[in-house]
Amino acid sequence: MQTVALKLITIVAEPVLEERLVAALHRLGARGHTVSAVHGAGSRGMRASDPPGEGVRIETVVSEAVSEQILEHVASAYFPNYAVIAFVTEVAVVRGEKYL
Amino acid sequence: MQTVALKLITIVAEPVLEERLVAALHRLGARGHTVSAVHGAGSRGMRASDPPGEGVRIETVVSEAVSEQILEHVASAYFPNYAVIAFVTEVAVVRGEKYL
């Protein structure tokens, strides 16, 4: 099966940030995204406060160039003030040329 | 810790496809799967229509050979008519020999 090497970006944040983050992803070049509900705790990636809380996991499959744009934006616009974790996974996407 | 290199297949599709996709995974050799609810939007991976909708993320850890079978099936049976995204991630699985 021929696949295209792309980047899966995963962002975990407080639910209140979902709308803004999703808008930013699409503005920066993402063609789609999924959001799922999580709960958890931690110094980052969920609320900074100690008690466990609700969160959203936002995922998008993008090109390396779009990935860079999104990570820069998340780091500069959210990391200073919010408990957010963002990471990138290498994925091989079926018919991935649609995402380039 | 000794682990086995395997493939994590992630498929995001409309909820109506869950039953058929899960049956196909197992028919093609998957030993297990998980499904989680997502919402989102995009040209593929969720409903093709513009408004955001509900989806399911179906995941299974399989051998490379089974991975190929599943990706070929998803591409030929679903991509022509449905908004589906499918991608593969390399994972290192504890006691992964159970999945070979």
Added chain:
Amino acid sequence: MQTVALKLITIVAEPVLEERLVAALHRLGARGHTVSAVHGAGSRGMRASDPPGEGVRIETVVSEAVSEQILEHVASAYFPNYAVIAFVTEVAVVRGEKYL
């Protein structure tokens, strides 16, 4: 964007194990975690019984050293008696030095 190479550990288990597993993750060095609800079936990774059941997907981003500790613990404390799947994915984490 500068990122740090870290390990994403994913554990899928019966919901009854969530509290104990999360406590173990943090005791072994994890700085945070997320939990999401899944359903599914399989010889491992969900209930061992044949009918599909509910599960939890527990995820944490950790250093390689902490990853080893967690995998050893899960393998020795849970694999003999529970349907659990645990796997590791390589991820590139924004401001990942927080997790080291």
